[in-house]
Amino acid sequence: MAGLLLDTLNSANHAERPLWLMRQAGRYLPEYRALRAEKGGFLALVYDSEAAAEITMQPIERFGFDGAILFSDILIVPYAMGQDLQFLAGEGPHLSPRLADHALGALQAVPERLEPIYRTVALVRERLGAERTMLGFAGAPWTVATYMVNGEGSRDQHATRAMAYRDPVAFGAIIDAIAEVTVEYLVKQAQAGAEAVQLFDSWSGTLAPDEFERWVIAPTVRIVDAFKAQCPDTPFIGFPKGAGEKLAAYARETGIDAVGIDETVDPQWAARELPAGMPVQGNIDPLLLLTGGEAMTRRAHFILDCFADRPHVFNLGHGIGKETPIAHVEQLLQAVRGWRR
Incomplete structure (x- = not known):
């Protein structure tokens, strides 16, 4: 029997x-911090499948969430495509050589770098009960390309947006290469035991409307179509953070099964404008979870009420902050579990 x-x-x-x-x-979990202190850096944890599986299970064991999301990172894909990946303390991830200065053809693919991730998925699926869902994920081509081109994160993705305008043919080749690897990556996660997958497009909100169509919607269509050709029964969640009014077109045009919405989206608007019957995921502000209290409970119930007439997966508008108190997560869980349509 499928879980909720x-x-x-x-x-x-x-x-x-x-x-x-x-x-x-x-990092908000003490058990995660303890294991990281024991095992070493972030990338070492990702590539230790037993440790990554244990980390994936930690919030399930503590809170009883309905889904376990693979512990990994969106930059594993460029790492497998041949860029060097480092996570530097206090600086975040760095990729080299950056494609603003080097041709895509200079990279030598190392596909075996993806194998430990599939092993993690399989280990977690073995440990989850039938009532809980194993979620795989990947970064969307636009968001992954922003790191590959610039070599690191940036506030406005200036280098990548400039390249897309200046040389759309070369930039399109990068997008196509990421999409090709991403399809195989997601398919193999599903084959290893992921029962649903999510595509994170964390920087989609920096694009002008026509560029959004070209570098977000079009590559997502290709990925979803190719994935569904091999995994037709595996739900596909698309999450274009910052899409704003372009969210409805993304939901209609990409072929996704469910759409994630960030905290800036009005749930009343989303309930009205998104395709009828499409499952929605989101969208309480992670900062509201950080502060907690009655305001958080009221907002959670408002969001739940807004989506009462369609399938709804309750979630944050983006990732949980590292300073979030455990008690606030427990409070949110109680608020959601206590609500009924």
């Missing part, structure tokens, strides 16, 4: 709402 989350992603509208949180396995 998988049922909802397959368009069932239950009275109770499933709940999981983006970045639910991470």
Whole structure:
């Protein structure tokens, strides 16, 4: 029997709402901090499949969430494409050579770098009960390209947006290469035991409307079509953070099964404008979870009420902050579990 989350992603509208949180396995958990101190840096944890599986399970064991999201990172794909990847303390991820200065053809693919991730998925699926859903994920081509081109994160993705305008043919080749690897990556996660997958487009909100169509919607269509050709029964969640009014077109045009919405989206607007019957995921502000209290409970209930007439997966508008108190997560869980359609 499918669990509540998988049922909802397959368009069932239950009275109770499933709940999981983006970045639910991470630094706000003392058990994660202890394991990281024991094992070493972030990348070492990702590539230790037993440790990564344990981390993926930690929030399930503590909170009983309805879904377990793979503990990994969106930059594993460029790492497998041949860029060097480092996570530097206090600076975040760095990729080299950056494609603003080097040709895509200079990279030598190392596909075996993806194998430990599939092993993690399989280990977690073995440990999850049938009532909970294993979620795989990847970064969307636009967001992954912003790191590959610039070599690191940036506030406005200036280098990548400039390249896309200046040389759309070369930039399109980067997008196509990322999409090709991403399809195989997601398919193999599903084959290893992921029962649903999510595509994170964390920087989609920096694009002008026509560029959004070209570098977000079009590559997502290709990925979803190719994935569904091999995994037709695996729900596909698209999450274009910052898409704003372009969200409705993304939901209609990409072929996704469910759409994630960030905290800037009005849930009343989303309930009205998104395709009828499409499952929605989101969208309480992670900062509201950080502060907690009655305001958080009221907002959670408002969001739940707004989506009462369609399938809804309760989640954050983006990832949980590292300073978030455990008690606030427990409070949110109680608020969602206590609500009924």
